Amino acid sequence: MPMSHDIAGVWKLRSYSRRFLDTGEVRDDMLPHAYILYTPGGYVMSLTVEADREPPAGPILTDRECIRLFRSIMSAYIGTYTIEGNRVTHAVELSWNESWTGARLVRYFSLEGDTLTIETTPRTSGADSREFINTLTWQRVEALTMPHPR
Numbered sequence: 001m002p003m004s005h006d007i008a009g010v011w012k013l014r015s016y017s018r019r020f021l022d023t024g025e026v027r028d029d030m031l032p033h034a035y036i037l038y039t040p041g042g043y044v045m046s047l048t049v050e051a052d053r054e055p056p057a058g059p060i061l062t063d064r065e066c067i068r069l070f071r072s073i074m075s076a077y078i079g080t081y082t083i084e085g086n087r088v089t090h091a092v093e094l095s096w097n098e099s100w101t102g103a104r105l106v107r108y109f110s111l112e113g114d115t116l117t118i119e120t121t122p123r124t125s126g127a128d129s130r131e132f133i134n135t136l137t138w139q140r141v142e143a144l145t146m147p148h149p150r
Helices: 063-071
Strands: 009-020 033-038 043-049 074-084 087-095 104-112 115-120 123-125 128-143
Touching: 033 128
Parallel strands: none
Antiparallel strands: 009 033, 009 128, 033 043, 043 074, 074 087, 087 104, 104 115, 115 128, 123 128
């Protein structure tokens, strides 16, 4: 059975797909930039942004730039996590999207060496009302271990 120290580390997203439940259609054409970090002590932090986000023209954003950036892929949160079998639950304490703050995000995962595959539970997004499941494959870029007591 996986333990929290098994997934502890810094992980970089390597592949991403979205399967729509109504049709079975799979989209794998949108690979955002993303990292997820699991600490040995039980914290999780995730940051995801659209791969080709166009930067604003200057330090003060226009309304159009604000809307474009808001509608692009963006996700960031931090909280704690627990593992039960192949289920990891993220208890979100702080999020870019206040509707996630306080939420419990349930994910299913498998771990093979330094490859972590996470599947979401069915959900929708603000851009599409159809239910889907995301599958994310991560590569460990740094292992994290608990410090040894002195």
